[in-house]
Amino acid sequence: MGRCTLGTATYLSARLSQLFRLPRSLHTMVGQKQKVAIIGSGNWGSAIAKIAGYNTARHTDIFEPIVNMYVYEEVINGKKLTEIINEDHVNTKYLPHARLPDNVVAVPNAEDAACGATLLVFVLPHQFIQNVCKSLKNSLAPDAHAISMIKGVDVSSHNISIYADVIEKALNIPCAALSGANIANEVAAGLFSETTVGYRPHQRHLAEYYVKLFDTPKFRVGMIEDVAGVSLCGALKNIVAIGAGLVDGLGWGGNAKAAIMRIGLMEMRRFSLEFFENVRPETFTETSAGVADLITTCYGGRNRKCAEAFVKTRKPFHVLEAELLNGQKLQGTETAKDVYEFLKARGKVDEYPLLRTIYEICFEGVDPSQLTERL
């Protein structure tokens, strides 16, 4: 078990249910409640921790009330961020305007945060995933399972993966995905939102835990059997949002912007159906993860904002990212590059004219006014 020791009762009941294949209803009877750990505590991680803390406290039949949240330790005005969160219940750095519930506990070490957790919520920048997963491997409870809220795709030339698959492989536990029209500050402020949980075939029972953990009257959680589709929506929409921002910068108006969004949605769906298995087309056109998140992102997101500035200033994207995003990362351009390199390796660039053209405008000096020439 590494340096993490599971509570004996939890461990025993979990082992019992594994050994004797007890029906799920009996899990609860022998005392196994879901123990939640949030791995990550940025803007979105903190917002989702607020919801998770609220729901573990009201569904005590299903969840242990304490929610551990892994917080990368930083010192803010002479005080540790974990101490600030545990004493004042506010993540002053990443979500300063929302109060976290008292049962959300900041833990400065990922392994400690995840110790004995059965339900892991991954919500941290993708470049840290592999290392964090390595450190967690020995902390997991039997029957542990995960949900990923990480945007982006992992590309190495001919291969492309979603991060739910990366986590599933690294930890050898099932991993679902959550994505939706979810600007973090709005969710944290309790404004009405929807989101979508994508689950694996035959794992609807795990998805039901995620719905219980996140659904509130103002944050409605839908489900679809499609981890890849939900994940790819979250990643690819950022490329389309770059296109929408280019239209804004060019002053081409609402018709052109809607056209780019429609064409982008169709290319997102085609790409996902072509290169991933078990993707459901309706994830893109019907769920919050699909069409709704695309809308929010193309009107309100940071990718749109930087792309508009790109047309108006002609500064490179890495300069605009530094100037405009206050330390946040510009995911759309990176994903555009990843997807382009993957398509090139597969000889399929020409079949995705919008994704191609956005890449070429961002990285190869093509003039933004060429955006629609090849569509």
Next chain:
Amino acid sequence: MGRCTLGTATYLSARLSQLFRLPRSLHTMVGQKQKVAIIGSGNWGSAIAKIAGYNTARHTDIFEPIVNMYVYEEVINGKKLTEIINEDHVNTKYLPHARLPDNVVAVPNAEDAACGATLLVFVLPHQFIQNVCKSLKNSLAPDAHAISMIKGVDVSSHNISIYADVIEKALNIPCAALSGANIANEVAAGLFSETTVGYRPHQRHLAEYYVKLFDTPKFRVGMIEDVAGVSLCGALKNIVAIGAGLVDGLGWGGNAKAAIMRIGLMEMRRFSLEFFENVRPETFTETSAGVADLITTCYGGRNRKCAEAFVKTRKPFHVLEAELLNGQKLQGTETAKDVYEFLKARGKVDEYPLLRTIYEICFEGVDPSQLTERL
């Protein structure tokens, strides 16, 4: 033939092709070109006349170059609007910033405008349709066919019709529909747009005329075999835009607005599939008439604008319409009422909670903050 007399050559070739069922390619050989009449000349009618004039002039193998446009006669600064259009080639009242091609000819009488026309484009307010159709009945060429750009639905208690069906029935000619993310001023300015032609089963050959008549490098025309779906998208999206405007007025942010749009799109589709035949679900989620027009309208349209003002001022919609729309009509509230009355007559109100709640907020004093309570 009433007081309209068809050109003898056109009439003869049309009759020949009817009598001997000549294949379509021969129509052209014996001299029958499509003669286009635009019935209506408001903001959108004038924008589409500009495109039609451009295309009849460049596709002279298919079209007679002259495009008649029925203009309801008004006197502007002491001069007749038809004279202004025919001398200065600008519709100074409804589309002042765009030049119409010289081959678009304003005609102050609908029957004269449509005389001998084979291809009629209906783009006038729906309350005038029945009377105009009556006046046209004797002016039509053999083989005449029509396309409707009219938004809204015709409701009488238990029955609901799209205007393409109303025209088809009144004139006894086939009627297609065109709708899309098409803010008229942007189309007239030559900014990039897409649109969708919905055609009847077995009438793809007619749809190809409409594509030839309207498609340009900056105005891309798609086709789908679904007249009802395309028409209903154009009508029902205005109700959803009222919902989007309510969210804007409430200050609920981008997530909530995207959620209302997604839920609205799903109710639009469900409604259409339930009450109309041959509707294709993908019309709503994939075409410019569907998702793209919904986006444009929910961000840029007059319904959104008035609904935002409704929340902020609590003035009734008819007052806001008069104050804010400069003589244009607010279609969303009227359509909301039509659809609600139809649903009520069918006992189906509860199955469309968003459409229902928008109606109740607009007309029955329900507070806008209740918008999401029943969704």
